Amino acid sequence: MTAVDRAASIEGLRRLALRRLPHFVGDYLEGGAGDGGGIRRNVDAFRKYQLLPQALAEVTPVDTSVGLFGKRYASLFGISAVGIAGIYRRHADEYLAEAARDANIPFILSGASHATIETIARIAPDHTWYQLYGAHSPAVTENMLARARDAGVKVLVYTVDYPLAPRSEVVSRTGVSMATGPNLRTLPRLVLDALCHPFWTADYLRGGGLPKLGSWAAYAPPGSNAKQIAAYYVKNWNNPQTWRDLDRIRSLWKGPMVVKGLVHADDALRAVQAGADAVTVSNHGGNKLDCMQGALDSLAQVRAGAGRDIRVFFDGGIRRGSDLIIAKAIGAEFCFTGRATIYGVAAGGLRGAKRAIDILQSDLSYTMAMIGCRTVGDITHDHVVAAS
Ligand SMILES: Cc1cc2nc3c(=O)[nH]c(=O)nc-3n(C[C@H](O)[C@H](O)[C@H](O)COP(=O)(O)O)c2cc1C
Structure with missing residues (x-):
């Protein structure tokens, strides 16, 4: 049994992860935008609610499954897009896709992934969703959509909350971009950090150093190495998107489309009117700004303003099974x-x-039974109260 098997909570896994990662990588993951207040607020927003169990209900067998876009998934959660994930563990995209497939939950491949869309769709053909950032070149965007479609991806997630490249105080401090890696100026400062984290460093070096952004390799100048592909990506990935772009993406993608990164009820309604099949209330995990409300508070507002008729997904701050239940009770499908x-x-x-x-799945099914809910549909607003 390894330490990972013994971890009893996501917090336990977090501690193990941060022990393995060099500080310049771990701090980036934990840093978020600005002073990191956005991440803390996302997590703390759940503490404003407490569960209100109902007794004597039929609760076994607990059924955590949820139907979405014609498929029944095993749980109330899936794995969201995380760019440049191979920096935390080489082949992280592949591992997450495999784990999602085996657990029968969706896996959203980031538009800034190290693995290619074709690789991930081969690993998890029925569970891969594809996340798109609108590239500067419309031809690149179109090609990404065509590749996702040809690879058999059914659901598109269009992320719209980054009109400019993110600003990270951690990156300003360390001088290391996670995409392009260290350079000759920053390298000497990182050596000690890397030496103190030998398992991560050995994995990084054994894999050939900076992982290649497979999703962007096809668009960078021919013969580009990992650093050159990353430099191309940094310049070209996030063309500021407008409602006109949403119309264009909608006309190009024939399958289900989710618009991710909305926190305003009017935007949610407008996205659905423009043809989105669902919206994801998200503040990019606190990476966008450090002065936004917690994502769960945005969820409550979007539901209050946009009503019950639109499909609303949610992410931000989920660390426990009870967080999933609270999000569902507040209005996340x-x-x-x-x-x-x-x-x-x-x-x-x-x-x-x-x-x-x-951990999340067993926590979810245990907590559902404990509050008197046998199915996900049984979880309602009546199961939460404001924390006293
Ligand atoms: C390191 C990191 C990279 C991310 N990269 C992407 C990305 O490439 N595309 C995207 O749509 N969202 C991205 N996100 C946002 C996540 O999809 C998700 O919205 C957020 O992580 C949810 O908050 P949580 O980390 O508290 O669960 C990223 C988040 C993190 C922490």
Whole structure:
């Protein structure tokens, strides 16, 4: 039994992950935007609610499954897009996809992934969703969509909350971009950090150093190495998107489309009117700004303003099974995890990814039974109260 198997909570996996990662990598994962207040607020927003169990209900067998876009998934959560994930653990995209497939939950491949869309769709043909950032070149965007479609991906997640490249105080401090890696100026400062984290460093060096952004390799100048592909990506990945772009993406993608990164009820309604099949209330895990409300508070507002008729997914701050239940009670039809599953894969590769899913899943089914809910549909607003 490894330390990862013994981890009893996502917090346990987080500690293992941070022990393995050099500070310049771990601090980036934990840093978020600005002073990191956005991440803390996302997590703390759940503490404003407490569960209100109902007794004597038929609760066994607990059924955590949820139907989405014609498929029945095993749980109320899937794995959200996390870019450049191979920096935390080489082949993290592949491990997360495999773990999601085996657990029968969706896996959203980031538009800034190290693995290619074709690789991931081969590993998890029925569970891969594809996340798109609108590239500067419309031809690149179109090609990414065509590749996702040809690879058999059914669900598109269009992320719209980054009109400019993110600003990370951690990156400003360390001088190391996670995409392009260290350079000659920053390298000497990182050597001691790397030496103190030999398992991560050995994995990094054994894999050939900076992992290649497979999703962007096809668009960078021919013959580009990993650093050159990353430099191309940094310049070209996030063209500021507008409602016109949403119309264009909608006309190009024929399958289900989720618009991710909305926190305003008017935006949610407008996205659905423009043809989105669902919206994800998300503040990019606190990576966008450090002065936004907690994502769960945005969820409550979007539900209050946009009503019950639109499909609303949610991510931000989920670390426990009870968080999934609270999000569902507040109005999320489905939830996604970013860091929780990254902690798992960073701590223990495939085994760690599976452990993170198991922890959340068993916590979810236990807590559902304890509050008197046999199915996900039984969870309602009546099961939460404001914390006293
Ligand atoms: C390191 C990191 C990288 C991310 N990369 C992406 C990305 O490439 N595309 C995207 O749509 N969201 C990205 N996100 C946001 C996540 O999809 C998700 O919204 C967020 O992590 C949820 O918050 P949580 O980490 O508290 O679960 C990223 C988040 C993190 C922490």
